[in-house]
Amino acid sequence: MSDEAAPLATNDADGDAAASAVVEVRDLDWQAIRAAVDPMPIRERMRSTVESLEALLDRAEGASLLFDSDRASASDRVIQVSARDVAQPLWIIGDLHGDLLALEAALALVRRHAEETGGASPQLIFLGDFIDDEGRALEVLLRVFELIVEAPERVCVIVGNHDEALAFDGARFSSTVSPSDFSEFLNAHAEDEWITRAGKLALRLTARAPCALFLPDGLLVAHGGFPLSDLHPQLLETGDWNDPQCLSDFVWARAHPKARKKMPNRFSRGSQFGYEDFDDFCALSAKLGRTVTHFVRGHDHVEERYAIYPAYRNHPVLTTVALSRRLPRESFGPYERAPTVARVLPGGLPQVYQLFPPAELVREVFPPAATDTAPDSESESAP
Numbered sequence: 303m304s305d306e307a308a309p310l311a312t313n314d315a316d317g318d319a320a321a322s323a324v325v326e327v328r329d330l331d332w333q334a335i336r337a338a339v340d341p342m343p344i345r346e347r348m349r350s351t352v353e354s355l356e357a358l359l360d361r362a363e364g365a366s367l368l369f370d371s372d373r374a375s376a377s378d379r380v381i382q383v384s385a386r387d388v389a390q391p392l393w394i395i396g397d398l399h400g401d402l403l404a405l406e407a408a409l410a411l412v413r414r415h416a417e418e419t420g421g422a423s424p425q426l427i428f429l430g431d432f433i434d435d436e437g438r439a440l441e442v443l444l445r446v447f448e449l450i451v452e453a454p455e456r457v458c459v460i461v462g463n464h465d466e467a468l469a470f471d472g473a474r475f476s477s478t479v480s481p482s483d484f485s486e487f488l489n490a491h492a493e494d495e496w497i498t499r500a501g502k503l504a505l506r507l508t509a510r511a512p513c514a515l516f517l518p519d520g521l522l523v524a525h526g527g528f529p530l531s532d533l534h535p536q537l538l539e540t541g542d543w544n545d546p547q548c549l550s551d552f553v554w555a556r557a558h559p560k561a562r563k564k565m566p567n568r569f570s571r572g573s574q575f576g577y578e579d580f581d582d583f584c585a586l587s588a589k590l591g592r593t594v595t596h597f598v599r600g601h602d603h604v605e606e607r608y609a610i611y612p613a614y615r616n617h618p619v620l621t622t623v624a625l626s627r628r629l630p631r632e633s634f635g636p637y638e639r640a641p642t643v644a645r646v647l648p649g650g651l652p653q654v655y656q657l658f659p660p661a662e663l664v665r666e667v668f669p670p671a672a673t674d675t676a677p678d679s680e681s682e683s684a685p
Contacts, residue, residue: 325654327411330657335403338410348497356499358451367450368425368458378512380543387422390422391419391424391645392424392646394427394646397601400437401442402442404641404659408643423456427460429462429599430461430600431600435629436481436629439484463525474489513525516593519595521594523599524597528583529548530579533566551568554601557611559613560611560613577613580614581616597618597619598652599620600622604623606640606642607625608623620654622652625639625641626638630671638659642657
């Protein structure tokens with residue numbers, strides 16, 4: 303590969319060095335990716351895609367997605383993976399929020415890596431949050447549906463907070479988070495049978511999807527966090543990882559980059575954790591027979607689209623999100639961003655790949671508001 307390895311930024315004011323390097327990817331076939339993000343062909347396939355996934359989910363044995371065979375029961379949503387073939391590439395794709403460009407770029411990278419290494423077929427873990435933020439959420443969902451239908455045993459979908467917040471009452475869709483433009487989009491197209499069925503399929507997928515994975519090498523995978531400190535006595539007593547509050551923390555909790563400890567605050571969905579909170583959780587998890595040594599997550603839309611927090615020295619944490627543009631709710635920084643994906647490595651944090659779509663492609667796919675018409679940073683988004 304002609305990709306460049308650069309020092310892995312740690313967002314550390316003290317300048318601590320990271321042990322690994324980020325791989326900068328600039329030479330993907332952007333013309334082919336531009337063709338892949340055309341929404342029309344994806345929508346033209348929508349009926350077939352929706353019917354195929356509905357049939358898959360309707361099977362008596364279930365969809366048999368990646369890691370489903372490791373569930374302790376049909377309702378288990380905190381999966382302890384018993385074994386994994388480390389020779390099989392495993393990729394993690396974080397928050398997309400309708401970013402069809404970032405998704406197709408990530409898939410292009412995964413395919414190229416598989417072709418160049420000649421190894422086993424790659425597996426994918428999505429960290430959720432497919433929707434909202436004025437992107438192409440419908441098309442992103444349909445592409446994920448297609449990936450599942452094509453090879454369900456190679457795809458795992460983790461629940462994100464925006465996915466979990468979506469609801470349907472039999473007549474209208476709603477959401478308990480903001481922004482919630484995808485539910486508004488679904489309601490605006492209520493007369494379109496296939497768009498409505500796609501929205502219902504997203505709910506079906508989320509209702510059964512795992513909230514966390516415990517991989518055999520000690521890697522914890524979740525969208526947000528882990529059961530916070532006030533739940534530890536109860537969890538130690540019951541061993542019930544599927545307690546609703548535990549599931550909520552896996553989905554909603556946020557990482558504080560430098561704090562030692564933070565007080566749980568679920569009432570405002572503002573709970574954070576610090577590095578000693580994570581240390582304490584790792585100790586608790588070990589007592590319950592689940593070794594955790596490191597953690598990969600999404601949820602926090604860091605400007606560099608990835609972060610490794612130096613304060614978490616004992617148990618490293620990686621945040622990775624796949625967003626190629628600045629979201630409307632992000633106030634600062636360049637419009638074009640370099641989305642990241644991560645490849646799982648045995649025994650340590652995943653390898654980060656940072657993708658650099660051409661600035662003009664980002665702006666073509668996601669036309670910026672009038673206030674963002676001038677390029678903010680040519681260097682960050684250069685091809």
